[in-house]
Amino acid sequence: MDIKLRFLGAAQNVTGSCHLLEANGVRVLVDCGLYQERDFKKRNWEPFAEDPSTIDAVVLTHAHLDHCGLLPKLVKDGFEGPVFATEATADIAEIVMRDSAKIQSEDIAYKKRRHKKQGKSSPYPYEPLYRTEDVERVLPMVQPIRYGKEQKVGVGLTLKFLDAGHILGSSSVLFETTNHGSTRRILFSGDIGRWDTPILRDPELAEQADYVCIESTYGNRDHKDNSSIPDTLARVVKAAHKAGGNVVIPSFAIERTQELLYRLGELRAEGRIPEVPVYVDSPMAIRVTEVFKRHRELFDEETMDRIANGQHPCDFKGLSVTRKAAESKAINNQGGTSIIIAGSGMCTGGRIKHHIANNIERPESVILFVGYQANGTLGRHILQGAETVRLFGERHEVLARIEKVNGMSAHADRSELLRWLKGLQSAPKKVFVIHGEERATESFAQLVHDRLGWDAEVATYQQEVQLD
Ligand SMILES: [Zn+2]
Incomplete structure (x- = not known):
């Protein structure tokens, strides 16, 4: 041959x-x-x-x-x-x-x-x-x-x-x-x-x-056990809601964002988290989520069951997608608690940096990491316990709570x-x-x-x- x-x-x-x-x-x-x-x-x-x-x-x-x-x-x-x-x-x-x-x-x-x-x-x-x-x-x-x-x-x-x-x-x-x-x-x-x-x-x-x-x-x-993912998500969201702060989640546009939406939708349906607004603030993640919606034929059985029960895996009441920069900025003026999912996943660019800048000095807010943060990235820096971070030329004290969900890997x-x-x-x-x-x-x-x-x-x- x-x-x-x-x-x-x-x-x-x-x-x-x-x-x-x-x-x-x-x-x-x-x-x-x-x-x-x-x-x-x-x-x-x-x-x-x-x-x-x-x-x-x-x-x-x-x-x-x-x-x-x-x-x-x-x-x-x-x-x-x-x-x-x-x-x-x-x-x-x-x-x-x-x-x-x-x-x-x-x-x-x-x-x-x-x-x-x-x-x-x-x-x-x-x-x-x-x-x-x-x-x-x-x-x-x-x-x-x-x-x-x-x-x-x-x-x-x-x-x-x-x-x-x-x-x-x-x-x-x-x-x-x-x-x-x-x-x-x-x-x-x-x-x-x-x-x-x-x-x-x-x-x-x-x-x-x-x-x-x-x-x-x-x-x-081997990965850490992933059975605790819903528990961690629920705990973090409830705590932020009680304190009156936001949950800011840096996320990758492909798969991770859709998985988060699936899990948040599930927790809401089960009444395990309060019905706070959820924003997907990433034009790329929004476009990829639309591809998901077009390809139901690829979903697993549980997801198809969920659709048969009238729920979509990547959609629920209270979910907003923000395409335009002005809509993204308006999220900050929202009182109470919001869950904000934005890219980039390691905080190296994109809209997440603005949300971190707006929340990192608020002890009532949480920055929640759901994925790997490579060496040298802002995400890794925050996750490793930095006391201050530099964003857009300004020093910010890290006062928000820093949390991590283990086991979310593709x-x-x-x-x-x-x-x-x-x-x-x-x-x-x-x-x-x-x-x-x-x-x-x-x-x-x-x-x-x-x-x-x-x-x-x-x-x-x-x-x-x-x-x-
Ligand atoms: Zn890959």
């Missing part, structure tokens, strides 16, 4: 997912993601390791920026083939890529001004990686494919999407290639979600694969990754561990070897392997 794999991104790191599969001379890229980790960002500017005009097709596992965010650049640099994705992935990826183009233009303008003032120069060109018009060239190339449907990619190569349960539309991809009567299956995990999370279905398991490329974001640890942990692998009925010839920081990948490869007795290795950046 003439099958080749080449790991072009998210190999010994977590962002910039991009892997080349070549079978029977058909060249397919699985994901084309943006690097977001500080140490790897400069790779976004480097030419692609494989000439984009020689790629026959791109397959998107899901719409997170680190999986689709370099696609407009790939097209700009000469890629002309189809882009296969589920319909929900296509819808959300459009929102994500447009947002990315906009942020890049704004960042460049800001950097240029700042550097001029400081007399500095930039290691990157003063040009965005791509613009909105480049995103618009990608859109007609996207071919939506249903889960479970076999799609021909080229001569002797097909693919099938399995629900990965990570975010709406997310997939694992099973490729099948046939040559002279023999068949090989190559499985890419994409990002794997968790079992028993609201709205989404559980990760779907593949039964057979000869080779597996599996993510390992949490390959070296990623499978170590045990769940193993559970996903165990869906395979027989040992694959090899497992390649990708999409994790070095310690996580190494630890997970070892775990696969020790627990399952399978041949597993860490894929290294730009490594090329021949499969038989």
